[in-house]
Amino acid sequence: MPEPWATTRTEIAGIAVAELARRFGTPLFVYDQAVVVERIGSLARFDHVRYAQKACSNLAVLDLMRRHGVLVDAVSAGEIHRATRAGYRPAGTPPAIVYTADIFDADALDQCARLDLHVNCGSPDMIDQWGRRSPGREITLRLNPGFGHGHSRKTNTGGKQSKHGIWHEQLAECVARAQQYGLTVAGLHMHIGSGTDLEHLSRVCQAMETAAVEAGPQVTSISAGGGLPVPYQAGERYVDLDAYYERWNATRLRLEDRFRHPVRLEIEPGRYLTAEAGYLVAEIRAVKRQADNTFYLVDAGFNNLARPILYGAYHPMAITPADGDTARSHRDVIVGGPLCESGDIFTQEEGGFVVARRLPEARVGDLLVIENAGAYGFVMGSNYNSKPLAAEVLLRSDGPHLIRRRQSVEELLQGESIPAPPTDHAAPHS
Ligand SMILES: Cc1ncc(COP(=O)(O)O)c(C=O)c1O
Structure with a gap:
């Protein structure tokens, strides 16, 4: 674990940060493939690892997952398209692609039916809509066990x-509802962000077991969902994977014993697989001194990385000095972006409280590297203030590969149109 995080960084995976910025421009997301591959390997004890692509859905990242035997989750028609474009084929057991959501929009319902996808229903209405559209299939149900967990109020996924x-008290009713359409509830899923708290995890496992017993022996798979944590700052920890697996496996074994058939155990991480592989590289464009505050203003904002403004999330940061001087003194600074929005601050806590960070003295032209930015980074990007989406680069052993070029102004305006003037020749509004 890279702790304590260095506040000066000249390289990412052996490649000069300055060279990456020169070659691909800033703001730039950089992903270190070796970290992703190492993470996949660490989960080998689970029967199946299903990547929650919402964390980082670039086609090259999905392709990497697929080539390393990782299955994929999709939450929208767009994510289904991405999965198939990256080479995932829907058919098979276990299903390579699972659609997990709380609703179908029209596109997603069409896509799921057309590709005969496996659907994991997060609401009773989904069961009806799927049953009417595609009767006679196997489905899974995503359950809300009545309690939750999460690193912020906005990421709590239960309760x-x-x-x-699906609310836990409605399970029996939903199994019966599925039967009306000839749908079989063949699996149960719970994603409630259990984090590092193994005591809480035991409650989740218990809730899964109770639910599976209630659903009956037609259940052939259980999914632990995602939520495996990564440390973003000193004092935070990874989960003890042995203990985590042990609890889930014991649950699975008890169900196998009861049902007298095998029960698959899946895990569905997003953040754990990609967060620490990713860096957001930005250039410092202004250094402002206001009373006793110093601001470093960079060319990346919450249009590139929204976690700080959304959750007050902490990301380690480092300076890449343009002159190579790695022994600069440190000062307390506030780091912000270019957007016309007071909340465009990377050093803030939950509730929007601006805080200072101790970083090396920096000047315009130095680079800022925001670390652990590979999950819920680029994917939450927006065009706010008409800023183009950033470029993305994948670092492989054969060097850096551009996996998304920076959005052009033309692409930014694509799809917009100005209606023709009204035909009644009314005077235009001034
Ligand atoms: C259904 C589901 N599975 C998995 C995940 C992945 O969570 P994490 O990135 O915390 O592992 C999410 C995240 O929101 C999710 O909604």
Whole structure:
């Protein structure tokens, strides 16, 4: 674990940060493939690893997952397209692509039916809509066990305030509802962000077991969902994978014993596979001194990395000095972006409280590297202030590969049109 994080960085996976910025421009997302591959390997004990592509869905990342035997989750028609474009074929057991959501929009329902996808229903209405459209299939149900967990109030995915999953008390009713359409509830899924808290995880496993027993022996798979944590700052920890697996495996074994048939155990991480592989490289464009505050203003904002403004999320940061001087003194600074929005600050805590970070003295032209930015980074990007989406680069052993070029102004305006003037020749509004 890279702790404590260095506040000066000249290389990413052996490649000069300055060279990456020169070659591909900034803001730039850089992903180190070796980290992703190492993470996949660490989960080998699970029967199946299903990547929650919402964390980082570039086609090259999906292709990497697929080539390393990782299955994929999709939450929209767009993510289904991405999965198939990256080479995933829907057919098979276990299904290579699973659609997990709380609703079908019209596109997603069409896509799932057309490709005969496996569907994991997060609401009773989904069962009806799928049953009418595609009767006679196997489905899984995403359950809300009545309690949750998560690194922020906005990421808590269980409990009565959460919109996710089928409420646990409605399980029996939903199994019966599925039967009306000839659908078989062949698996159960719970994603409630259990984090590092193994005691909480035991409650989740218990809730899964109770639910599976209620659903009956037609259940042939259980999914632990995602939520494996990565440390973003000193004091945070990875989960003890042995203990984590042990709890889930024990649950699975008890169900196998009861049902007298095999039960597959899946895990569905996003962040764990990609967060630490990713870096957001930005250039410092202004250094402002206001009373006793110093601001480093960079060319990346919450249009590139929204986690700080959304959750007050902490990301390690480092400076790449343009002159190569790695022994600069440090000062407390506030780091912000270019957007016309007061909340465009990378050093903020939950609730929007701006805080300072101790970083090396920096000047215009130095680079800022925001670390652990590979999950829920680029994918949450926007065009706010008409900023183009950033470029993305994958670092492989044979060097850096551009896997998404920076969005052009033409692409930014694509699809927009100005209606023809009204035909009644009314005077235009001034
Ligand atoms: C259904 C589902 N599975 C898996 C994940 C992945 O979570 P994480 O990135 O925390 O592992 C998410 C994240 O929101 C999710 O909604």
